[in-house]
Amino acid sequence: MNNLKIIEQEWLTKIDKIVTANKLEEVRIELLGRHGLLNDLFTKMKDLPSDQKKQYGQELNELKNVFENAINQKTLTSTQTITGKASIQLPNAFQLPKLGHLHPITVTEQKLNNLFRDLGFSIYASPEIDTDEYNFERLNVPQNHPARDMQDTIYIQEPDYLLRTQTSTIEAHLLDECKDKLPIRAAFPGSVYRNEKVNRSNHFIFHQYQAVVVDKNITMKDLIGTMDLMFKTLYGPDVVVRYRCKYYPEVEPGVGPDMQCFHCHGAGCPLCKYAGWIEMGGSGMIHPKVLQKAGIDPKVWSGFAFGMGLDRWTMAQTNIKDIRTLMGGNLAYKPNKL
């Protein structure tokens, strides 16, 4: 307690004496940054006896608020100093007007949204915290089914509440909501979560895009034709895609689209793991049991669903090698060209 008070006094005095915005920013990072003092103190919490942890945590949160307030009250524009000296942007300087940028994942999502809107699809969404029922049961993956191992789940409250592992969970909500409003066409981008250690190649969060149709007399020909249109929209008219038999519990028959490797053109290389093809997601005709679980009669209605991950594709498009770059990492945007 005493130590925290000493720290508080020491740093408040420092903050008070700061006269430049840059120095203030340095101090903010030193105190509140990811590797800053406060985070160090929070890390030490694990070494305390359990009966002291709660109080120590509260005191640290209070200290954090004190520092944040002190810094915020002193925040200055970074091109000015406290003494009001001239900024670097003198009246005679020349600077292009700045335009912002959308994240490359958003750019891809918008491209797909636009395509599907033109085909009469709505854009849809559902919660990221979801239930076992919508994430698994309604998608034909009962308890103890080996298919659950295909997705390592992050639980909020095991076994009932979890962070959704796939955009098919959104499909389960869509079917539920629209069972009495058929036919329906909807597409949905979404963040999904897996219990993966974050490193250069894996992340706990990634982005998928899914499209769903329920109507009368929907066929695999509709599915494959529509997917092919999507791949041509994304990759250009010369893209080579094959459609093969693939298993997903929520579809029957299942279809796996593979794109011919854009690097080796089918010859086999490290990028495509020497297969010559790159798996582009999963799809198929919505399983009759999935329709039934939503209260839709599979003898009357049929439909298709397809989904694909956006992260790997976006990385390839933007020459990003480290998946962490996409989420709060080293992603930046080049200023506008003249």
Add this chain to the structure above:
Amino acid sequence: MKLIYSELKKFLPDLTKEPQTLRDDLTMIGHFTNFYEKIDDEIVFDLDIKVNRPDALGYYGLARDLSVYYHLPLSLPRSIVINSSAPKLPIIIDSADVYRIQAIKVTNIKNLASPQWLQKVLKLHGINAINALVDLTNYIMLFWGIPNHAFDTAKTSDQLSWKNSDKSTKFTTLDGTNLNLANHELVITNQTEPLSLSFIGGQNSGINLNTTDSILEMATYNPVRVRHDWRQLKIVTEAGIRLEKELDSNLIPVAFNHLITLVSDITKATIASPLFDYYPTPNAPLAIKFNPAIASKISGVDINTNFAFDTLNRLGCTVSTTTVTPPSIRHDLTMEEDLAEEVIRFWGYQKIPTNQPLVTKNYPNITPKILFLIETLKDKLISLGYDEVLTWPLVMYPKDDNAIQTQNSINADHPYLRQSIIQSLKIQVDQYDRLKLFNTQLFEIGKIFSMSENKYIEQYALGMYHYDQSKLTTDIQSLNLKANFIGNFAEIILDDAPKPDSYTPKNQSNTAIELTSQMQILDANITLNQEQDPKKLIEDYSQKIGDKLLWNMQIIDIYHDQKENKYRYTFRVTYYNTDDKTAKKIHLQTFDLLKK
């Protein structure tokens, strides 16, 4: 799973396809084959097996599919007649988790090293050869897809018993892992101690070169029990991967006979008991109502009835005019749509046209209005100069007691769901600072999470950061939004904001770059005799540096020396993804500063 071409040909002797054709055909009919390679004069394929096809976890299941696809006869290995007058094995089954067991005792085993061909096959599958008896049990598992086991009866006695553990017991696996059993695991005991689990053997009954007498067994179990056991004990084995799925109990007689035949041939063992066969509830065949027209209805292309019936027949189904009964090895076929998939995959997905997408139709638009708001806001924010970032929704610390914590995240240092976008946006700003990327304007639209009255609450929030706090305020006013300001950050809860009824999309370009090092920021002065268009100057000097290194160029000062009538332009150049030495070198060359 690995697949050796020469082993596959034991089931399909007439198979002559080129490896590449075989790889592509296996993939198209549902057994994704990454690649094949030549190792030790053998062609070895690398396959991903579908979760719903446990039959394909053995050569037999894959060969059955290929025999249908290529119209080739399937050849089964030689079998022997088991005719022993010795006493029956005193095996006791005391568990409902046992579906079927066949067992037999063999004696006078000469357990030496395996023959070369067997060692080679196991090696290509990544399995170490140990001795002939153990190697044969592994080989049979690969060949037929059904795990099996051998007990050294000198160590165990003949009185084997299958039961669920009912008290705390210690057990050491073959590889020396010590386990505590206390959770109804399925065990095989000799009445006094556990000898094996369903999916891994024990050290106390292991086969070695001195083994002369053994009980061989092959079994199928309740897959849920096996799955529970290996997950609980955190031990993954090839046997567990197979037994956690619905294996074909009816395949045991032929697969087990093959094991006995090979053991007799290779170890010269003598059969010393009658065949023990426990199968209390034989699989009941499932007759599925089937109309062959369904394959055309689902695929959208014409597939003729004869093809449908012929395919199902060759798959081993019993076909009548109205029903189809799948073979017991195909537990995955339970409804008409499953049969339709079989017909379509052998007919060929590649024959379905790819140029007939859905035609545009006007359906009621059910898009939630908040999504219109989000897309509209994103367009407005980039026109105001903000760059979009995506940050982690999991954070290190809670904001208050209403934070939601994950239970099992392996990224244990980030256990909380963010309660504010600013929590994670600050981390992004820190990162840009480290990279010396200054004067940033950022935004993120994403979910924030909290608990309220024991419910999980999710809201859409817009987080913004501007290096100039006053500009941030003006920008938010121009968006007609109410924000919560924290210094140079602002947060707006979008669920509460007014929402538009539609959204008109705009096409956006993408200039995202992965930064691999700090920015290098260098200034340069050039003095000219005449006033110049600054835009033209930036264009010219930018071209000299090139896109690969130049992040940004500004003229930050223009000074007119009236006495000398000269113009001095001060450039500020930001270089990216390069080191300071390279940046300085390019900078000096570009602005001719070396001469000066």
